Amino acid sequence: MKRSMLIVFACLLATATLHADDAVLAYWDFQQVEGRVVTEKKGQFNGLLFNGPLPYVIGQDNNGPQTVIGYKSDSLAMMFNSSEQGDTKADYMSVGNADQLKLGQNDWTMTGWIKCAGFTADQTNHMFITTNAKTKGNGFSVIVLRQGHRSHGHLNVALKGPDGKEAVYLNSRTRIDDNQWHWFAIRVQNRMLSLWLDGNKQGQRDMGDIVTADPSAKLYFATRDGLRCPFNGALDDLLIYSKAMTARIDTKGDLLGGQLYENWKNGVLPDQP
Numbered sequence: 001m002k003r004s005m006l007i008v009f010a011c012l013l014a015t016a017t018l019h020a021d022d023a024v025l026a027y028w029d030f031q032q033v034e035g036r037v038v039t040e041k042k043g044q045f046n047g048l049l050f051n052g053p054l055p056y057v058i059g060q061d062n063n064g065p066q067t068v069i070g071y072k073s074d075s076l077a078m079m080f081n082s083s084e085q086g087d088t089k090a091d092y093m094s095v096g097n098a099d100q101l102k103l104g105q106n107d108w109t110m111t112g113w114i115k116c117a118g119f120t121a122d123q124t125n126h127m128f129i130t131t132n133a134k135t136k137g138n139g140f141s142v143i144v145l146r147q148g149h150r151s152h153g154h155l156n157v158a159l160k161g162p163d164g165k166e167a168v169y170l171n172s173r174t175r176i177d178d179n180q181w182h183w184f185a186i187r188v189q190n191r192m193l194s195l196w197l198d199g200n201k202q203g204q205r206d207m208g209d210i211v212t213a214d215p216s217a218k219l220y221f222a223t224r225d226g227l228r229c230p231f232n233g234a235l236d237d238l239l240i241y242s243k244a245m246t247a248r249i250d251t252k253g254d255l256l257g258g259q260l261y262e263n264w265k266n267g268v269l270p271d272q273p
Helices: 001-012
Strands: 025-028 047-050 056-059 077-079 092-095 108-116 126-130 138-142 154-160 167-175 181-189 193-198 200-206 219-221 233-241
Touching: 108 126, 126 233, 154 181, 154 193, 167 193, 167 200
Parallel strands: none
Antiparallel strands: 025 233, 047 092, 056 077, 077 233, 092 219, 108 181, 108 233, 126 138, 126 219, 138 154, 154 167, 181 193, 193 200
């Protein structure tokens, strides 16, 4: 679908997207990278690359990754641990001032793009974001489950309590280890954890009484803590919002991301509430 089609969708959702940017806490588009510093567009949460002074970036093809509404184009993505590019290091990115995001203290939403190839049973889980500073610590983590797990290749969102044992898990219904681009959204609203993949809601879990606020929490991409669970794949257009986004608000005004519409298929807009 051509970019002109995106303009049509943008017009249809103009009112809904009016205040979307106001809720953005952080946005990494991986377009501005100087040395090891990955610029965060809101200016407070720049990323720092480890084990390499330069990022591994990939350009999209002419069409870009297909989404439920069309195509994404004119973009670069961050490639981590790519053997195709001769990368044998444990690449990852840490985010400064991550405690200011206050994930777990309030409602929030995270959206982004992920591309991951298959992997074997002897590889660790592919973890691409975590707020756990330690193995045992409260926070959120997002991984692609490894081969041998009953849900291998599926996207997994985990919430762990302070003891590292009390946890809530939420898996996608479909696999994403196909080396194709997938759009995801994670939302916390009124102690309810929800997951979307490619525009379709995958499920939700009650977070119960698990306390997730941790002033010392750290935020990493492509690793667990800089040593374990390296991610072999690409990430792009990662956004964190300060509120629970709804179907009335698109993730970005220019529609580079997907939408938080439940069961939105074939590019057909549902009736607006």
